Amino acid sequence: MFSFEITLDKLIEDIDQQIDILIAIANDNAILNEQLRLLQESRELLLHQALEINRLLEIMDPDDLVDHSTLMEYTPSTE
Secondary structure (H helix, E strand, C coil): CHHHHHHHHHHHHHHHHHHHHHHHHCCCCHHHHHHHHHHHHHHHHHHHHHHHHHHHHHHCCHHHCCCCCCCCCCCCCCC
16 A cells, blocks of 8 residues: 555656646647646546545455455366
8 A cells, every 4th residue: 555655646746747837838728728627637536536545445344355366276067
């Protein structure tokens, strides 16, 4: 989880830098303004997703999690 938070923080930081640059140069350029809108929307969605992940992690009981790395043994039918 720690690496997820560092990666997300870095991604948000990069998006914030791009937003700052676009705000500075966009003026009335429709394409740059649309890119700015999309970056702002993406930033908000990433933050919302991170909150949801944290919320789900808090309500999940680690004892109920199944180890998905375990392989089931296959036994062919004798019929």
